Amino acid sequence: MASPPSNSAWTEADEVNIRPSGLPLDSIQEDTEPPSTATQSRRTKSSVAWPFHTRNVSESASTTLSMKMRSSWNPRNFFKMADDNVSISHSIVPDYIIHYMAGETPESLTQKRQQREADDLRSNAQVTRRRESLTSTPVVFSDLYSSSTDLTRGLTGSSKSHRSRYLSGWRGGLRLSAVLVGIIFAATLACLIIGIVQTKTVSGDVTIFSGTCTTTKQTSIGIHAAINIITFGMLAAANYALQVLSSPSRVEIDRAHEKRQWLDIGLPSVRNFRHISPIRSMLSSTAILCAAAGQVIYNGAVFETSGLDGPDSCGINASIPLLLAAAMLSFVVLLCTIAAFVIPHFDPIVTIGDAIRSFLRIEDPTTAERCLMTKLDVKRGRWETHEARYFTRGRHWWFLSPSFTRWLLTALSFLAVAAPATVAVVVMVNNNANDQFPPFGTTTTTTTFVFPPISSASTVPRVILAALPHLLLAVLYLSANAILTCYFLSHEFSLFARQRQQLRVSSNPVSAQTSTLYLTLPRPVSWFLLALFAAMGIIMSQSVFPVMSPTPTDSSITGPDIKIGLSSTALVVLLGLLGLLLVVILGMGFRRAQSAAVGDEGAVGNPLALSGGSCSAVISSRCHGRPDEDGRGAMSWGVTEPARGMTIGHCAFSRREVGVVEGRGLYA
Numbered sequence: 001m002a003s004p005p006s007n008s009a010w011t012e013a014d015e016v017n018i019r020p021s022g023l024p025l026d027s028i029q030e031d032t033e034p035p036s037t038a039t040q041s042r043r044t045k046s047s048v049a050w051p052f053h054t055r056n057v058s059e060s061a062s063t064t065l066s067m068k069m070r071s072s073w074n075p076r077n078f079f080k081m082a083d084d085n086v087s088i089s090h091s092i093v094p095d096y097i098i099h100y101m102a103g104e105t106p107e108s109l110t111q112k113r114q115q116r117e118a119d120d121l122r123s124n125a126q127v128t129r130r131r132e133s134l135t136s137t138p139v140v141f142s143d144l145y146s147s148s149t150d151l152t153r154g155l156t157g158s159s160k161s162h163r164s165r166y167l168s169g170w171r172g173g174l175r176l177s178a179v180l181v182g183i184i185f186a187a188t189l190a191c192l193i194i195g196i197v198q199t200k201t202v203s204g205d206v207t208i209f210s211g212t213c214t215t216t217k218q219t220s221i222g223i224h225a226a227i228n229i230i231t232f233g234m235l236a237a238a239n240y241a242l243q244v245l246s247s248p249s250r251v252e253i254d255r256a257h258e259k260r261q262w263l264d265i266g267l268p269s270v271r272n273f274r275h276i277s278p279i280r281s282m283l284s285s286t287a288i289l290c291a292a293a294g295q296v297i298y299n300g301a302v303f304e305t306s307g308l309d310g311p312d313s314c315g316i317n318a319s320i321p322l323l324l325a326a327a328m329l330s331f332v333v334l335l336c337t338i339a340a341f342v343i344p345h346f347d348p349i350v351t352i353g354d355a356i357r358s359f360l361r362i363e364d365p366t367t368a369e370r371c372l373m374t375k376l377d378v379k380r381g382r383w384e385t386h387e388a389r390y391f392t393r394g395r396h397w398w399f400l401s402p403s404f405t406r407w408l409l410t411a412l413s414f415l416a417v418a419a420p421a422t423v424a425v426v427v428m429v430n431n432n433a434n435d436q437f438p439p440f441g442t443t444t445t446t447t448t449f450v451f452p453p454i455s456s457a458s459t460v461p462r463v464i465l466a467a468l469p470h471l472l473l474a475v476l477y478l479s480a481n482a483i484l485t486c487y488f489l490s491h492e493f494s495l496f497a498r499q500r501q502q503l504r505v506s507s508n509p510v511s512a513q514t515s516t517l518y519l520t521l522p523r524p525v526s527w528f529l530l531a532l533f534a535a536m537g538i539i540m541s542q543s544v545f546p547v548m549s550p551t552p553t554d555s556s557i558t559g560p561d562i563k564i565g566l567s568s569t570a571l572v573v574l575l576g577l578l579g580l581l582l583v584v585i586l587g588m589g590f591r592r593a594q595s596a597a598v599g600d601e602g603a604v605g606n607p608l609a610l611s612g613g614s615c616s617a618v619i620s621s622r623c624h625g626r627p628d629e630d631g632r633g634a635m636s637w638g639v640t641e642p643a644r645g646m647t648i649g650h651c652a653f654s655r656r657e658v659g660v661v662e663g664r665g666l667y668a
Contacts, residue, residue: 169507169515170244170350177237178337184230185330192323202320209316216314217441220304228537231298234333235474236530238291241337243268243519245284247348250358252276253616257366260383262617265355266489266520287336290329292474297326299541300467305548321460350519352493353503357631359623369668371651373621375612388648388666391597396609399589401490402483403613410479417472418578421571428568441542443565448547450563462562466546473540477533485521487588490610497596497608500634511632536577543570597661604663608637625652643667
């Protein structure tokens with residue numbers, strides 16, 4: 001058995017000589033690498049066919065060091081002495097003894113060899129079919145760091161692939177978002193034009209309905225229901241654009257890692273703004289701010305008036321200036337959404353599958369030999385500590401996935417809505433013993449309050465002030481959405497440690513990879529959250545609203561008399577919906593990640609569960625696999641090099657079978 005070349009004999013020139021430079025396209029096989037010098041010399045020599053012995057060196061116990069590790073210090077040899085019997089045994093002990101000690105039998109070895117041969121035949125057949133379908137169009141790699149290079153260019157049916165490229169993944173999601181916002185803008189613009197035609201001015205109000213107060217109230221609830229559905233739809237579209245535009249590219253991640261900084265992946269992140277391009281930061285922040293402001297403007301644009309032609313005569317008015325402002329806001333959101341399509345060389349890493357695919361294609365050297373790195377290590381600056389470690393045992397609850405800062409912001413935004421509503425209900429119930437809970441959406445003399453003094457006689461400042469609570473709902477929606485997104489980001493990542501999973505990427509899926517319109521939060525959860533907040537917006541519009549009546553003729557005040565009214569019944573319903581939101585968030589938070597590591601007492605936790613939020617460095621540290629792993633097949637994460645005794649193991653993603661992380665093992 002030939003011994004491998006020593007490390008001292010390996011030079012940089014040898015490394016250069018084995019690179020396949022100048023090879024034609026047809027000579028490059030997928031998922032294969034050119035044989036090294038040591039492998040070639042080993043194949044020219046005959047060897048004795050021992051029992052339990054196979055000539056496939058790559059599948060047996062091998063002493064050949066990985067080429068990528070020759071020129072760097074290997075921390076796995078830190079605990080090995082120079083005269084380590086384990087190291088010597090790999091050089092002088094026959095392979096059949098090693099197979100026997102590993103529990104292998106002739107039948108198991110034969111079965112594995114046949115399985116490998118069948119896989120190779122299928123792989124070669126697939127490569128041959130694809131190569132025969134090549135046209136004269138060359139394959140161009142525009143960016144070696146791209147996580148979504150289009151490998152279908154030049155293939156038969158590529159036009160269909162290019163069409164599906166813009167109808168799936170983040171491009172398809174942004175396209176649907178742009179269509180939704182475009183419909184909202186068109187509807188708002190139509191209402192604005194109708195109002196201007198009727199009033200012949202852009203500074204007044206237009207009456208859109210008049211009748212009895214009961215009919216007017218029912219019509220007002222229906223109009224505000226439509227308003228809150230479309231405004232929260234626009235907010236969801238802006239949040240989608242925020243997550244896409246704030247997602248970093250691989251170049252931006254590498255640049256941050258070189259500075260020992262980390263980025264968020266798979267989340268709508270304001271934290272990434274200082275690391276991404278300024279134009280994307282401006283577009284995403286503008287879109288989300290305009291959508292949040294639209295909650296106030298749209299709800300303030302339509303309001304009720306009473307006593308027009310008598311005590312039971314009411315009407316619904318629309319403010320032309322606020323309709324104009326609403327149209328402008330929706331148009332800005334539309335422009336920001338469309339702009340994401342025209343940003344040159346924009347290839348974001350949006351999903352956890354994008355990150356895994358990118359880090360498997362091109363390894364991140366800043367996190368090498370740190371397969372169990374945690375976010376706490378990253379925060380404390382332990383990037384250079386290349387030491388083996390044990391897996392920290394412990395159950396992972398979902399509420400551990402979001403960071404403390406994200407939890408704090410969510411709690412504050414929840415209290416900003418729930419606390420004033422609770423205080424208002426308590427005060428109104430105590431001050432109105434005879435009529436504590438009037439009909440839904442109505443007010444009494446004791447629950448009607450005068451606005452603070454405003455110099456302007458226009459209705460715009462007062463109706464905007466009455467609609468300001470909708471801004472708090474918008475902030476709460478964004479916070480709750482981020483919490484649930486953290487839940488499912490960690491959950492999706494942790495499933496790879498349990499079983500084989502297909503990579504869910506946001507663009508250009510190949511082989512077994514899949515692509516979906518949703519980014520991280522599954523559609524059923526996203527729709528439920530959207531419906532819940534749309535209902536909250538409807539209830540909020542009937543909880544706090546302007547009460548407008550004509551000014552008496554003998555009054556010196558110009559313009560209508562506007563007060564703010566509160567409905568205790570609607571506020572109680574709003575508090576009930578807030579309680580439902582709290583139960584959903586906390587209830588899901590007490591779910592546990594499925595265990596994927598074992599110890600003396602059994603299952604001890606999941607090494608892929610993300611604690612404290614997303615972290616690009618932690619995700620990168622889990623993706624240092626074999627050179628032929630590119631994320632095309634179904635992947636699983638686990639032990640690729642077992643830790644036995646003082647031998648340091650390694651964990652990574654692989655298409656092959658992987659082991660389970662052991663609590664007693666050292667891994668690096």
